Amino acid sequence: MNKIGKQTIKLDMAPSILETASIVGPKEAQGPLAKYFDKCLDDEFWGESTWEKAESKIIKETVNTVINKSGIPSNKIDYCFAGDLLNQCISSSFGLRELGVPFFGIFGACSTYVEGMALASILLSSGAGEYALYAASSHFCSAEKQFRFPLELGNQRPPTSQWTVTGSGAGILAKNGSGPYVTYITPGKVVDMGIKDANNMGAAMAPAALDTLITHFTDTGRNPSYYDAIFTGDLGYVGKEILIELAQTKGYNIKSNYNDCGVLIFDKENQDTHSGGSGCACCGSVFSGYIFNQMKTKKYKKVLLIATGALTNSTTVQQGESIPGIAHAVSIEI
Amino acid sequence: MNKIGKQTIKLDMAPSILETASIVGPKEAQGPLAKYFDKCLDDEFWGESTWEKAESKIIKETVNTVINKSGIPSNKIDYCFAGDLLNQCISSSFGLRELGVPFFGIFGACSTYVEGMALASILLSSGAGEYALYAASSHFCSAEKQFRFPLELGNQRPPTSQWTVTGSGAGILAKNGSGPYVTYITPGKVVDMGIKDANNMGAAMAPAALDTLITHFTDTGRNPSYYDAIFTGDLGYVGKEILIELAQTKGYNIKSNYNDCGVLIFDKENQDTHSGGSGCACCGSVFSGYIFNQMKTKKYKKVLLIATGALTNSTTVQQGESIPGIAHAVSIEI
Numbered sequence: 001m002n003k004i005g006k007q008t009i010k011l012d013m014a015p016s017i018l019e020t021a022s023i024v025g026p027k028e029a030q031g032p033l034a035k036y037f038d039k040c041l042d043d044e045f046w047g048e049s050t051w052e053k054a055e056s057k058i059i060k061e062t063v064n065t066v067i068n069k070s071g072i073p074s075n076k077i078d079y080c081f082a083g084d085l086l087n088q089c090i091s092s093s094f095g096l097r098e099l100g101v102p103f104f105g106i107f108g109a110c111s112t113y114v115e116g117m118a119l120a121s122i123l124l125s126s127g128a129g130e131y132a133l134y135a136a137s138s139h140f141c142s143a144e145k146q147f148r149f150p151l152e153l154g155n156q157r158p159p160t161s162q163w164t165v166t167g168s169g170a171g172i173l174a175k176n177g178s179g180p181y182v183t184y185i186t187p188g189k190v191v192d193m194g195i196k197d198a199n200n201m202g203a204a205m206a207p208a209a210l211d212t213l214i215t216h217f218t219d220t221g222r223n224p225s226y227y228d229a230i231f232t233g234d235l236g237y238v239g240k241e242i243l244i245e246l247a248q249t250k251g252y253n254i255k256s257n258y259n260d261c262g263v264l265i266f267d268k269e270n271q272d273t274h275s276g277g278s279g280c281a282c283c284g285s286v287f288s289g290y291i292f293n294q295m296k297t298k299k300y301k302k303v304l305l306i307a308t309g310a311l312t313n314s315t316t317v318q319q320g321e322s323i324p325g326i327a328h329a330v331s332i333e334i
Numbered sequence: 335m336n337k338i339g340k341q342t343i344k345l346d347m348a349p350s351i352l353e354t355a356s357i358v359g360p361k362e363a364q365g366p367l368a369k370y371f372d373k374c375l376d377d378e379f380w381g382e383s384t385w386e387k388a389e390s391k392i393i394k395e396t397v398n399t400v401i402n403k404s405g406i407p408s409n410k411i412d413y414c415f416a417g418d419l420l421n422q423c424i425s426s427s428f429g430l431r432e433l434g435v436p437f438f439g440i441f442g443a444c445s446t447y448v449e450g451m452a453l454a455s456i457l458l459s460s461g462a463g464e465y466a467l468y469a470a471s472s473h474f475c476s477a478e479k480q481f482r483f484p485l486e487l488g489n490q491r492p493p494t495s496q497w498t499v500t501g502s503g504a505g506i507l508a509k510n511g512s513g514p515y516v517t518y519i520t521p522g523k524v525v526d527m528g529i530k531d532a533n534n535m536g537a538a539m540a541p542a543a544l545d546t547l548i549t550h551f552t553d554t555g556r557n558p559s560y561y562d563a564i565f566t567g568d569l570g571y572v573g574k575e576i577l578i579e580l581a582q583t584k585g586y587n588i589k590s591n592y593n594d595c596g597v598l599i600f601d602k603e604n605q606d607t608h609s610g611g612s613g614c615a616c617c618g619s620v621f622s623g624y625i626f627n628q629m630k631t632k633k634y635k636k637v638l639l640i641a642t643g644a645l646t647n648s649t650t651v652q653q654g655e656s657i658p659g660i661a662h663a664v665s666i667e668i
Binding site for chain 1: 335336337341343383384386387412413417419420421422423424427428430431433434435436437438439440441442443449453456457459460461462463521522523524525526645646647648649650653655658660
């Protein structure tokens with residue numbers, strides 16, 4: 001493993017994504033990607049008494065699903081990286097407390113899924129293990145309750161707002177496998193351009209996505225056309241357009257092969273989700289479900305996945321702070 | 335780098351802890367370790383308008399201090415790992431948003447300092463960079479406000495309760511250096527023994543510390559006497575006694591060379607801190623200040639540092655959940 005350019009890691013012994021899994025909520029089940037998810041829930045509670053317990057159950061069952069699909073028993077898994085949006089990442093630690101696998105808690109807001117994939121890849125590539133698991137979750141109801149208003153208020157949402165995806169995505173990486181391989185990692189820096197509108201996370205995160213995107217191209221010598229597809233995690237419609245424009249000003253045209261998981265997961269016309277999906281599970285379930293499927297069936301052979309996160313909370317918004325963003329990128333190739 | 339035993343990583347190219355730094359609050363300044371910290375604050379606000387902003391400033395200035403002490407400019411630092419106890423780890427992301435270093439947000443509750451040191455060590459040992467930074471913070475006032483009651487209530491605290499350390503600890507690791515070296519890492523599993531008393535974190539975390547301690551000894555073939563000193567992060571007086579007893583039942587006598595950072599940082603008789611210190615900054619400042627000093631002056635040549643974390647929040651406590659614990663260990667040797 002070695003660092004190339006300013007901040008990209010080249011994984012010489014590139015680990016394989018052995019298997020992925022995703023479970024989503026009822027709204028996601030009505031969206032255009034429903035058929036790619038392992039399980040679609042009928043309701044937001046899934047038999048639990050609270051949304052937080054439901055979210056824990058979702059990440060737990062997603063991890064159980066990926067373990068079953070991979071055929072790798074949990075006692076063969078060397079490390080687990082997981083995180084979520086709830087305070088103190090309780091979905092992950094409660095959901096995975098019975099897993100019995102060495103556990104690294106991570107927090108990258110909605111970039112957590114790729115942060116976990118990146119760190120798990122580094123551990124395997126370094127020779128520290130054979131199998132590593134990564135997972136992330138989010139839940140519309142627990143997120144609204146925690147970050148915004150009680151759902152019962154029925155608050156109006158502005159057109160720039162996004163809809164937190166209920167669900168979880170998880171993957172198991174193998175040190176030795178037949179791909180898709182995680183070949184490059186470009187971890188992101190915190191970027192804060194002063195956006196203060198907590199209902200416009202796409203605009204707050206787009207500059208971080210740009211920074212990581214351009215750095216990845218510069219460090220690797222690649223350009224957008226190298227990839228069959230480039231995906232951001234949850235910039236939504238607003239952030240996606242900003243990123244396309246910003247990249248153009250830097251001399252990179254990404255319009256033809258770029259899309260955003262938050263744009264893909266819902267039907268804008270019929271689902272009332274405004275600027276699109278968001279949350280750790282947005283990138284998590286769309287990659288684990290749809291994108292990984294497209295790679296397994298060789299529709300995409302080279303994918304750049306850039307998960308974006310808004311490193312904010314309700315206290316900082318109330319204290320008048322701006323919203324720092326971050327974006328971590330992984331290059332995944334067959 | 336390779337995995338030995340059940341869950342320990344042996345770092346063949348062991349990175350060096352080049353330098354550490356710590357800043358603490360006024361209560362810590364009255365404790366027995368005051369002279370080891372780089373800076374002791376006069377008040378909990380440090381000129382800021384809120385406790386959260388003060389905590390961000392503390393981690394920011396601690397990182398600036400360690401950068402200055404090390405002589406390594408920030409543009410030479412390849413990665414930063416940081417986290418804290420506030421919701422969505424805002425102290426770290428806001429405090430370090432101007433750093434301009436690729437940033438991995440982590441959450442291990444009070445085990446975060448060692449989680450960061452461990453992951454940073456793995457990245458350097460794998461060849462992915464030359465220098466890596468890790469940092470963690472906590473703040474008594476922001477923690478009380480967030481996890482327990484408004485400070486203005488003046489709530490009584492039971493004898494098992496601990497006092498969150500106000501402060502931050504940070505370190506810079508170098509791929510090549512002259513030690514102290516991070517030689518082994520034993521990342522912990524989530525362990526939940528069903529303790530539900532949020533005022534007795536020591537008891538909730540002690541089983542996780544035991545699991546990691548015993549696993550470390552089993553995996554490495556070492557025993558307690560191999561180390562000049564063994565430190566846990568913040569079990570406090572209650573948890574420390576539990577760990578000594580539990581270790582004894584497993585056949586390990588740690589009584590003679592084991593202590594806890596939460597026991598060391600305050601004067602139990604005169605500071606009204608009950609079971610001792612806690613928080614990310616407890617282990618963070620005691621290692622960065624006191625323990626690292628003792629290693630530089632060769633008083634300790636072999637140290638086992640086990641940071642403990644309670645992976646809980648106020649919502650899970652209110653929902654009647656038990657408190658899962660975790661403990662990550664690093665072996666640091668000259």
